[in-house]
Amino acid sequence: MPAATIGPELQRLIDLLAKMPGLGPRSAKRAALYLLKRREQVMGPLAFALDDAAKKVKACTTCGNWDSIDPCAVADGERTQSILCVVQDVGDLWALERAGAHKGRYHVLGALLSPLDGIGPDDLNIGGLVARAGEDMVTEIVLALPATVDGQTTAHYLTDHLEAIDVGVTRLSQGVPVGGELDYLDEGTLTAAMKTRRPF
Amino acid sequence: MPAATIGPELQRLIDLLAKMPGLGPRSAKRAALYLLKRREQVMGPLAFALDDAAKKVKACTTCGNWDSIDPCAVADGERTQSILCVVQDVGDLWALERAGAHKGRYHVLGALLSPLDGIGPDDLNIGGLVARAGEDMVTEIVLALPATVDGQTTAHYLTDHLEAIDVGVTRLSQGVPVGGELDYLDEGTLTAAMKTRRPF
Secondary structure (H helix, E strand, O other), X not given: OOHHHOOHHHHHHHHHHHOOOOOOHHHHHHHHHHHHHOHHHHHHHHHHHHHHHHHHOEEOOOOOOEEOOOXXXXXXXXXXXXXXXXXXXXXXXXXXXXXXXXXXXXXXXXXXXXXXXXXXXXXOOHHHHHHHHOXXXXXXXXXXXXXXXXXXXXXXXXXXXXXXXXXXXXXXXXXXXXXXXXXXXXXXXXXXXXXXXXXX | OOHHXXXXXXXXXXXXXHOOOOOOHHHHHHHHHHHHHOHHHXXXXXXXXXXXXXXXXXXXXXXXXXXXXXXXXXXXXXXXEEEEXXXXXXXXXXXXXXXXXXXXXXXXXXXXXXXXXXXXHHHOOHHHHHHHHOOXXXXXXXXXXXXXXXXXXXXXXXXXXXXXXXXXXXXXXXXXXXXXXXXXXXHHHHHHHHHOOOOO
């Protein structure tokens, strides 16, 4: 398309929208048109919400969750104090909350160890975790990390660092997903599910 | 998920992102996390670009295309003056420009006639079209409207209104899409392609 067809203000908006996950160059154009048709209802409020959230939403100094208050609503809430669930990212915290799978508190690492990507222990919120794990009321650390190479590397590293502390370290079980057909599962999952089989 | 897990500023941002086409509630959360991690590079600039485009980008008073200058770069550019291509929306204009399918000027209707949705002739930019069709240099009006019921209703309505003017009215041909397998095409398209078959 000749550069002149779309003006610079509109092109810049499209380029920025196209950077968002879930939107490509074409859907960014559709989104831009959608927004221009709804300037009062969506476009203006979205500009304000982006600016407002960028200024106000910060990582909780206690647990690393993102909120506009510190400590965040989750860290400060009425939750089981004895269990601390370690997650990679705020998105994982939200997923566990959506499932109602964890009633205790969280600790967000912010990343996983990844030597290939140059991400080392200093890039993760590990100091805070060790300090919290040492609190008297904490009896169990659940490592809810992804079942990937980086996730498991990080889990091993954390387990080593938590060994000196009198606290139980657990991890999520691996196996057949609920609703999962055996036929469609990879060999690793099937082998893990067989190895850790339980009495009916 | 308990309402308290996500703070109000972040929730408002997620709700607004979820309104965009191509993003649902889950991908809006992912997009919000993505943006919060890139406040300087993407989130701030996007907030500014939205605000800036909302203020500056207007419909061209000549052709209806969206641009920050009026007449817009397309209406004002060096283009074939004799052919006027009528499209429903700015997105269709962009699609034709991307294809390089039309070297003339455009006229954006802004909507299609849709009695069921209460969209009548007054909601379309028809007055402007009739005026432009009457200009001496214009010899052909191409109706590049969708091959839907509303698109064809609008095409018939426009043809009736342009009859009094000494201008040729054409429409896009219908048939097998380039690269299209006959097996996957609907009966209507196949019938139309057969009816309008051409010598090889």
